[in-house]
Amino acid sequence: MEFQVKHVGGIENCFVSLPFNLIQILESTRRPAPLPPLLTLELRSPSANRHWTVAWSGATSSSSSIEVAQQFAECISLPDHISVQVRAVSNVVNATLVTIEPHSEDDWEVLELNAEQAEASILKQVRIVNEGMRFPLWLHGGAVITFLVVSTSPKRAV
Numbered sequence: 001m002e003f004q005v006k007h008v009g010g011i012e013n014c015f016v017s018l019p020f021n022l023i024q025i026l027e028s029t030r031r032p033a034p035l036p037p038l039l040t041l042e043l044r045s046p047s048a049n050r051h052w053t054v055a056w057s058g059a060t061s062s063s064s065s066i067e068v069a070q071q072f073a074e075c076i077s078l079p080d081h082i083s084v085q086v087r088a089v090s091n092v093v094n095a096t097l098v099t100i101e102p103h104s105e106d107d108w109e110v111l112e113l114n115a116e117q118a119e120a121s122i123l124k125q126v127r128i129v130n131e132g133m134r135f136p137l138w139l140h141g142g143a144v145i146t147f148l149v150v151s152t153s154p155k156r157a158v
Helices: 020-030 070-075 105-113 115-125
Strands: 002-008 015-018 039-045 050-060 066-069 083-088 097-102 134-138 144-153
Touching: 002 070, 015 020, 020 083, 066 070, 070 134, 070 144, 097 105, 105 115, 105 144, 115 134
Parallel strands: 002 066, 015 050
Antiparallel strands: 002 083, 015 066, 039 050, 039 083, 097 144, 134 144
């Protein structure tokens, strides 16, 4: 089954929101166990021959599309209105160490002024990363910092 991706404003995290019918499909494949509080998903576009690994933390979209924060979608090059197939990913290798750095000089400057707030916010907004990935981090007051994942340990960890 294919679903369309929709970029939306107002979401300030790197989690996707899923349409209710997709949540029902995922729940039916996991019975009798409930869905975990954080689910790793692979979005695959057969037409573009690309895939993206994303996280879902329980949010329901307001449409029949998979909704993604516009800034996050831009960072991972996930096109608006692309049709994707969705697969839950199990046995994800957890990283024991992730090295990140701000993407630009402006991001460095904002981080220097908001280091404690960024540290406190990062795990609330981001849970799935891989080496070479860019992701946004929203701070209070509307500031957004973009980070680059420099390395993960073990390699190929998510």
